[in-house]
Structures are given as structure tokens and as C-alpha cells.
Amino acid sequence: MTRGFVAAIVTLLIGFSLLRAEREQSQESPLVQLIFPKEFGKPTLPIDNKLTKERISLGEKLFHDTILSIDGTVSCAACHVEEFAFSDDVDLSRGFEGRLGKRNSPPIFNLAWKNHFFWDGRARTVRDQVLQPIQDHLEMAANLNQVLYRLNRRKSYREDFKKAYGPAEITSEMLSLALENYLLTIVSGDSKFDQSLEKKVKLDPLEDEGRRLFFTSHESGGAGCSECHSGPHFSDFTFRNNGLRPAPDLNDLGRYRVTGKEKDKFLFSTPSLRNIAITSPYMHDGRFENLTEVIEHYNTALHQTPTLDQTSRRASKSCRKKSAPCLLTSSDRSPVCRGC
Ligand code: HEC
Numbered sequence: 001m002t003r004g005f006v007a008a009i010v011t012l013l014i015g016f017s018l019l020r021a022e023r024e025q026s027q028e029s030p031l032v033q034l035i036f037p038k039e040f041g042k043p044t045l046p047i048d049n050k051l052t053k054e055r056i057s058l059g060e061k062l063f064h065d066t067i068l069s070i071d072g073t074v075s076c077a078a079c080h081v082e083e084f085a086f087s088d089d090v091d092l093s094r095g096f097e098g099r100l101g102k103r104n105s106p107p108i109f110n111l112a113w114k115n116h117f118f119w120d121g122r123a124r125t126v127r128d129q130v131l132q133p134i135q136d137h138l139e140m141a142a143n144l145n146q147v148l149y150r151l152n153r154r155k156s157y158r159e160d161f162k163k164a165y166g167p168a169e170i171t172s173e174m175l176s177l178a179l180e181n182y183l184l185t186i187v188s189g190d191s192k193f194d195q196s197l198e199k200k201v202k203l204d205p206l207e208d209e210g211r212r213l214f215f216t217s218h219e220s221g222g223a224g225c226s227e228c229h230s231g232p233h234f235s236d237f238t239f240r241n242n243g244l245r246p247a248p249d250l251n252d253l254g255r256y257r258v259t260g261k262e263k264d265k266f267l268f269s270t271p272s273l274r275n276i277a278i279t280s281p282y283m284h285d286g287r288f289e290n291l292t293e294v295i296e297h298y299n300t301a302l303h304q305t306p307t308l309d310q311t312s313r314r315a316s317k318s319c320r321k322k323s324a325p326c327l328l329t330s331s332d333r334s335p336v337c338r339g340c
């Protein structure tokens, strides 16, 4: 049973695919359409930054280019590695001059269905988000004017921006729009779990038992995970305190840093669990190396603070009473399943 639970978390939620945009025939502007499972519902795409092939490839080029950092050593892709669903494999990422960041690098996919970005939700749109790492002194530490100066001096970038956004000097807005265009096309929705919903594959009995536990409330004998990790994205996109003991060296107050409200202390954005097999370590500070430790946390170790989510509290109690379905003792990592 416990192995089934792990199998579900792992097998249901892994499966990584970039369903890269498909071109729609149009004579004026070759617009690009996203392909995604219908359960996702309608994505929120900006009307003033329509997806085009030129913009996407420009954004992709910028994402991988160290030109955006102060000394030309760090690119976005340094901390958002495609192989790890655009996260990285360390607890806290290192930026310019190896400076240690304060949070774990989250994976990047399905941003067109999200309504806030960063662990504390401080950016409301992708275009607001993307300029922050460039200027963050622990990440790329660059000065925006300097970056724009460099981009404007490069003939290839002048041409790329011209094709994407028309003939004009490259501005910070154009830079953010190009990165936004690219990031919005990263879609992940073809895991074994998705395929089982479409009846293309069958979950094996252990996986199916794990699925049942994941989606069943504690009151009904399940693990209650989908109370927060709900819907096709395995997240209800709200901020919660899931009972982590605050790390003294980081003193991260989470959502409180954005709102200044007591009720938001230690709340973090509920992450999607898609691709979870390739995004370790886990949580906002990467404190857990593997899924065994994650489940152990939910099962036994919730840290009591006034903002602890009631759902977690109930989960903890119920798990202690009937530990079998909640405990996890089997191995942590599973084979990576890419788009299978
Ligand atoms: C030094 C490592 C590092 C670099 C370089 C970096 N990031 Fe990040 N990125 C992070 C970390 C850490 C977070 C989470 C920070 C937080 O929540 O406060 C993050 C968060 C994000 C998010 C939010 C995802 C979400 O779902 O909330 C996006 C999008 C993103 N980065 C894109 C970029 C882009 C675009 C660049 C390049 C311009 C970039 N990052 C450069 C480490 C990095």
C-alpha cells in the first residue's frame, strides 16, 4: 500500500513533455497555438503579446544567453535546466560569482495557467517576473540599461527583435515580452497519469491505489493531498502553510513578505506536482532530498504555527492514527518518464 502511494505520486505526476507550439496558418502573422490537454481549460494568453515563431525563438535564445548577466557568466537556463523540467538539482541555486540564493529554483511549465509567480507570488504576470532575476544581485546581478546597451549593439539581436517586435530600439519591455512569449509555450501535460485519463494506458494496481490515496480525503481514509494539490495542475494555486519548520538561517516568511499580513506568515505558493520525479530537491528551500522525506514530513512532522493550514493539521492527526496509507518507506526516485 505504501509503495503504491509512492508509485502514484511518482508515476502519476511525472511525464515531461514540451508540447511546443504548433503553427497555425495565417497569411498576415503566423500565430502559434498551444497544444494541451482539454482538462487544463483555457490558458491566459496576453492579447498584446501574441505567440509567434519569431518571438518564441528569440525568447528561447535570450533564456539561454549569458548576455543577460552582469559579467556574461549566468543565463536563465543555468538555474532552469530543461532536463529537470526547467528547475535545477540543488537546494539553493547559485548565481553570479557563485552567490548562494535564498530559495529553491522552481520548475517552469504551464505558466499560462498560473496567476502568480515566485514562491511568494510577488509577480502577477510572466513579463513582470522575468526582469527580476536579471537584476537580482544573487542571480544575474545585471543593470538593465547595461543589458539593453549590449543587446542593441549586437546585430543578430537587432535583427531578431526587429522580426519579432518591429523596427525600434530594443527596450526592457521588448526583452520581457520575448522571454514571456517563450516561457508561455512550455507546456507539460503528457504524463502517464494524463494518458490514463484518456484511457491510452492503464495504471498498474499499485499506482491506482496510490492515485486513490492521493485524491481521497483523510476523512474517507485517503492521504488528502489533493485538498491543496488539486485539479489538472496538481495545485489549487493558493498560498498555504504546510507545516514546515522555518529554517533559522533563511528566516523566510513567505507570502508575508508581499502582503505584510500576519495571516500570511510562512505561506508559500502550492507547487504543481507535475514532473515531481525530476525536480528534487523539494520545497521552497529544497530541504527534502527525496519523496520519502516529503511524505515523512506530511505524516509526522508538521510544525505548529498559528498559520498552519487546517487541512494539513487534519492530515497530520489522521495520519498518526492510521499511519499505513500515509507512510512511505520505499525508494525515493523513479525512472524519469518523458512524455510517455
Ligand atoms: C541563480 C539562479 C536563477 C537564475 C539565473 C534565474 N532564476 Fe528563475 N528562479 C530562481 C529561483 C530561486 C526562483 C524562485 C525565487 C522566489 O520564489 O523568490 C525562480 C523563479 C522563476 C520563475 C517563477 C516560476 C513560478 O512558477 O513561480 C520564473 C518564470 C523564472 N524564475 C524565470 C527565469 C528567467 C526568465 C530567468 C532569466 C532572465 C531566470 N529565471 C533566471 C532561480 C534562478
Ligand code: HEC
Binding pocket: 009, 223, 224, 225, 226, 227, 228, 229, 239, 240, 241, 242, 244, 267, 268, 269, 270, 271, 272, 273, 276, 279, 281, 282, 283, 284, 285, 294, 295, 298, 309, 311, 312, 315
Ligand atoms: C494544506 C495544503 C497541502 C496539503 C494537504 C498537501 N500539500 Fe504538498 N505542498 C503544499 C505547499 C504549500 C507546498 C510548498 C511548501 C513550501 O515549500 O514552503 C507543498 C509542497 C509539496 C511538495 C514539494 C514540491 C516541490 O516542487 O518542491 C511535494 C512533493 C508535496 N507537497 C506532496 C504532497 C503530498 C504527497 C501530499 C499528501 C500527503 C501533500 N503534498 C499535501 C501544500 C499542501
